[in-house]
Amino acid sequence: xxxxxxxxxxxxRLSLLVASTATICAIPVALWVAWLLARGRFRGKAxxxxxxxxxxxxxxxxxxxxxLMAFGRNGPMGQFLETVFGVSITFKWTGAVLAAIxxxxxxxxxxxxxxxxxxxxxxxxAAATLGASPRSVxxxxxxxxxxxxxxxxxxMGFAKAIGEFGATITFVANIPGQTQTLPSAIYAFLQxxxxxxxxxxxxxxxxxxxxxxxxxxEWLAHRVAxxxxxxxx
Amino acid sequence: xxxxxHITHTMGDFTLDAGFEVTAGVTAIFGRSGAGKxxxxxxxxxxxxxxxxxxxxxxxxxxxxxxRMFVPAHKRRMGYVFQDARLFPHLSVxxxxxxxxRHAARGTQAGQYDPSFTEVVDLLGLPDLLTRAPHDLSGxxxxxxxLGRALLSRPRMLLMDEPLAALDATRKDSILPYLExxxxxxxxxxxxxxxxxxxxxARLADHLVVLSQGKVAASGPLFDVLSDxxxxxxxxVRQAGAVIYxxxxxxxxxxxxxxNVDAGTLELPGVQAPIGARVRLRVLAQDVILxxxxxxGLSSRNILPVTVRSIRTGAGPGAAIALDAGSDRLxxxxxxxxxxxLELSDGVACYAVINATSVAPQSIGR
Numbered sequence: 368x369x370x371x372x373x374x375x376x377x378x379x380r381l382s383l384l385v386a387s388t389a390t391i392c393a394i395p396v397a398l399w400v401a402w403l404l405a406r407g408r409f410r411g412k413a414x415x416x417x418x419x420x421x422x423x424x425x426x427x428x429x430x431x432x433x434x435l436m437a438f439g440r441n442g443p444m445g446q447f448l449e450t451v452f453g454v455s456i457t458f459k460w461t462g463a464v465l466a467a468i469x470x471x472x473x474x475x476x477x478x479x480x481x482x483x484x485x486x487x488x489x490x491x492x493a494a495a496t497l498g499a500s501p502r503s504v505x506x507x508x509x510x511x512x513x514x515x516x517x518x519x520x521x522x523m524g525f526a527k528a529i530g531e532f533g534a535t536i537t538f539v540a541n542i543p544g545q546t547q548t549l550p551s552a553i554y555a556f557l558q559x560x561x562x563x564x565x566x567x568x569x570x571x572x573x574x575x576x577x578x579x580x581x582x583x584x585e586w587l588a589h590r591v592a593x594x595x596x597x598x599x600x
Numbered sequence: 601x602x603x604x605x606h607i608t609h610t611m612g613d614f615t616l617d618a619g620f621e622v623t624a625g626v627t628a629i630f631g632r633s634g635a636g637k638x639x640x641x642x643x644x645x646x647x648x649x650x651x652x653x654x655x656x657x658x659x660x661x662x663x664x665x666x667x668r669m670f671v672p673a674h675k676r677r678m679g680y681v682f683q684d685a686r687l688f689p690h691l692s693v694x695x696x697x698x699x700x701x702r703h704a705a706r707g708t709q710a711g712q713y714d715p716s717f718t719e720v721v722d723l724l725g726l727p728d729l730l731t732r733a734p735h736d737l738s739g740x741x742x743x744x745x746x747l748g749r750a751l752l753s754r755p756r757m758l759l760m761d762e763p764l765a766a767l768d769a770t771r772k773d774s775i776l777p778y779l780e781x782x783x784x785x786x787x788x789x790x791x792x793x794x795x796x797x798x799x800x801x802a803r804l805a806d807h808l809v810v811l812s813q814g815k816v817a818a819s820g821p822l823f824d825v826l827s828d829x830x831x832x833x834x835x836x837v838r839q840a841g842a843v844i845y846x847x848x849x850x851x852x853x854x855x856x857x858x859x860n861v862d863a864g865t866l867e868l869p870g871v872q873a874p875i876g877a878r879v880r881l882r883v884l885a886q887d888v889i890l891x892x893x894x895x896x897g898l899s900s901r902n903i904l905p906v907t908v909r910s911i912r913t914g915a916g917p918g919a920a921i922a923l924d925a926g927s928d929r930l931x932x933x934x935x936x937x938x939x940x941x942l943e944l945s946d947g948v949a950c951y952a953v954i955n956a957t958s959v960a961p962q963s964i965g966r
Contacts, residue, residue, distance in 0.1 A: 489686055492647050495673040496680035497753045498704030504674075507703055511690045 375569050377544050378552035381460060383576075385548060386528035389467035390521050393475055397520060400472075401479035422534075423473040431537025434466060438538075462539035463531075463546055470531050471524035478523060482516020483509070515591050522584040529576060549573055601790055603757065607643045607653035607663075616640060616814040619653070626783055626791040628801040628822070630835075631811035637794045640811070641761050644792060645680050646673035657756060674704075679755030683762040685742040687734035693745050694730040697721075700753025713755065713789040720748045723785065724778055740771035744778065751782075758791045764800060772800075779804055798839045802826065802882040810834060827929035829912035829920035832885065837918060837933060841884035844928040848877045862926030863904040866954065885920060888932035889953040892942050902954040906930060908944055923952055 371379065403409075404416055422430050438445045439457050448454050456462040486509055494504045532550040539546040541555055553569050556562035606619030616636040620627065631637050642648040644655055646662065649670055655663040662671045679700075687696050697717070721727055724744045734742060743763055750758060763779075764772045783791065783804060795801050801808060801822070808825040810818040817834055818825050825831065827842040846859035848871060857871035859879070866881070873879050895903060906923040913919040919939045923930040930952055944950070 487686075489682070489684070490688060492673070493680065493682060493686035494688070494699070494703070496645055496647070496676075496678055496759075497700040497749065498674050498677065499699070500674050503703045507699075508688060 371568055371572070372565065374543050374547075375552060375556075375565055378547050378549050378569065379572055381463075381544075381547065382529055382549035385460060385463045385467055386525050389464045389471060389528045390525045392464070393468045393472055393524055394517065394521055397472060397475035397524070398479055398517065401476045401483055401520075404476065405480045405483035419476050420473045422470050427470065427531070427533025428537050430469060431466060431534035434462075434469065434534065434538040438462065438465070456539075458539050458542060458546060460539075460546060463535050463548060466534040466538045467528035467531050470534055471527035474523040474527055475520040478520030479513065479516050482513040482519075485516075486512050515588055518584060518587055518591065522580055526577060526580055529573070529580075601658060603644075603658075603790060603792075604654070604656040605640070605644055607640065607650035607655070609639060609643065609648070609650040609652075611639070614814060616650075618809075618811060618814065618816045620809045620816065620819055622790055622792065622807065624790055625806035626793055626804050627807040627809065628793045628795055628805035629809045629811060630795060630798065630801050632796060635811040636814045637796075637811055638761055641759050641792060641794050644757075645678045645759055646671060646676045677704075677754065677756045679750030679753050679758045681743070681746050681750050681758070681760045681763045683765050685734075685739075685746040687737075687742055687745055687749070689734055691734075692730070693726070693732050693734065693737070696734065696745060697726075697730075697749050697752055699749060704753065713751075715751060717752065720751050723751075723781060724748045738771070739767050740774055743767065743775060747778070747782075755789070758789055759794075760791065761794045762796065763793075765795070765797070776800070776803060798826075798835060798841075799882065802841075802843045803880060823929060827922050827931050829910055829922045829931060832912070832918075832920040832931070832933065833914060833916075837916070838884070838886060840920070840931060840933065841882055841887070842929050842931040843880050843882050844925070844930065846879055846881050848873050848875050848879060850875060861904070862928050863906065864926075866902045866904075868902075883930060883954055885931040885933035887955040888923075888930055889955075890921065890932055890934055890938070890942060890944070891951045891953060892948075894951050895953060898953060900953050900955060904930075904952045904954070906950060906952045908946055908948045908950065910946060911939060911944060913939065925952065 400415070400419060404412065404419075435457065436442050438448070440446075440449070440455065445455065445457065448456065456465060490508055491504050494508045499507060530550060531548070532554070535546070535548060536551050536554070541547050541551040547555065549569055549572070553566045556566040556569070601624050603622040608615070608617045614636070616639050618636060618640055629637050629640060639648060643650045643663070650663070650665065652665040653663070654661065654665065661667070661669055662676055663669060688699065691699065697720070721730070724747060726744060726748060729737065729741060729745065734745070737745065747763070764775060767775065780803065793801070793804060805822045807820065808818070808822045809816060810825065810831060812834055818828060818831050823843055832840040844861055846861045846866065848857060849860050849865065850858045851871070852858065856867050856869050859866045859868060859871065859881070871879070904925050906925045909922040909924050909929065911919060911921050913936050917936055918933050919936045921932045921934060921944065923932060932952060942950070
């Protein structure tokens with residue numbers, strides 16, 4: 368039952384590739400934005416926060432269409448990429464990565480921001496009195512203490528990227544072998560008569576991936592928590 | 601070694617305007633909560649940038665508002681022991697202790713005091729704790745580790761902000777001996793010790809700065825400040841009392857020890873120090889009774905001939921009397937009308953009776 372035909376296999380592989388790439392690319396940016404929102408004091412913080420959270424409240428199709436307007440051949444960002452780098456990301460797997468990043472970003476930032484806010488600044492002050500430079504304080508005290516939050520945010524972002532459908536299909540369409548991710552494939556199979564068995568096989572795979580991701584993250588979180596036991600105390 | 605501090609800093613409607621100078625030894629900053637003690641020590645540590653003033657250590661300027669100069673905390677090499685220990689929860693005791701050595705920025709000037717890891721571990725009795733995690737430690741153990749961590753960061757100066765305030769009396773008594781050892785051992789390492797507990801101050805400090813509502817109310821050698829009768833209201837009438845030095849002469853069979861002081865001998869219970877040891881005694885002003893003639897038939901045998909040095913009568917029912925007892929000073933608090941009745945005035949000779957059981961073992965330090 369779990370045996371997949373080549374088209375389904377392509378969709379599964381593409382989804383894993385898109386989700387992994389999106390998560391890895393988004394982690395540093397999300398961490399930086401989370402830091403700004405948690406610790407920064409600047410004008411327009413509320414605006415930045417609203418902007419980050421926008422994809423969470425907008426209909427995904429709307430986000431996808433906005434991406435298409437911005438990054439399409441005639442869009443300002445699209446023309447910029449085309450003229451400067453000679454690349455286009457519409458209807459490419461890289462476009463799916465961008466859609467996944469945008470859609471997962473609010474979830475990642477939220478988890479990381481909460482973790483940063485939970486770090487006691489007094490510990491960082493103590494590290495400074497022991498001679499640690501601000502950078503050293505971050506890598507040796509702050510980062511280890513927020514690592515569970517980074518991990519949780521990354522798993523959320525990955526899960527969102529695997530399941531992302533609306534923005535992806537609007538922005539990069541549903542081209543088998545190129546932009547057809549797992550949810551798009553399931554949708555496509557359900558549109559044709561007799562496609563149901565293929566859809567069910569993919570649904571089962573989606574379940575396996577989701578459960579596996581949760582188990583792996585639980586295991587990692589447990590290990591991290593054991594290492595920094597008492598962080599909450 | 602010399603430290604000059606003077607800062608002005610306003611927070612809300614509170615203004616701190618205080619300064620002091622420290623040479624070697626332990627300088628205590630005493631004051632009620634809200635007096636500005638922590639603000640002052642944080643300014644020395646570099647955790648707070650004051651509005652105005654300066655902080656200098658050995659001619660090295662760490663902060664000078666007029667020159668817009670501010671050396672950040674991580675380049676100051678101040679070993680700081682906080683009231684709440686602040687051990688890093690993700691590191692073991694050993695890793696916490698080594699944090700300063702591992703993460704200190706290069707090129708910053710380290711202090712002269714550079715003890716080895718084993719030296720500090722032995723001094724603070726930590727060998728069994730090294731592999732433990734901070735959350736497995738008791739409050740007293742945490743504070744010892746925090747102290748060790750600060751000592752191993754090669755500090756130029758040690759800052760302690762109420763390090764014992766969060767501990768109960770038993771834990772407190774288990775840590776004070778370590779601090780006393782440190783004081784006699786870490787030669788040349790000046791210690792700034794913030795506290796609102798006079799018993800700790802009396803045991804540890806050499807110099808005392810009294811802060812009140814953001815201003816320095818008194819500053820000087822511990823023995824002078826604690827025997828100043830004008831400070832009794834500020835220190836609290838029940839807490840005020842002078843500190844004198846004594847030498848343990850004998851431990852008697854009945855649990856009472858004989859101690860020699862400059863003006864005579866005292867007999868006190870519960871003295872732990874070995875014979876020949878020089879100890880500090882904190883004699884509370886309310887436990888000293890004055891008599892013009894040598895009293896006979898008293899339960900207390902602790903009678904010292906003294907001379908009145910100065911008298912202060914305030915608005916309250918009591919009078920504070922500073923006394924010269926040989927080279928030591930005592931402070932007595934007696935009813936205000938007794939001053940007239942006994943015809944006490946500066947230079948009058950009389951006898952001080954000290955209630956022996958009131959000199960608590962906790963008040964006896966090295």
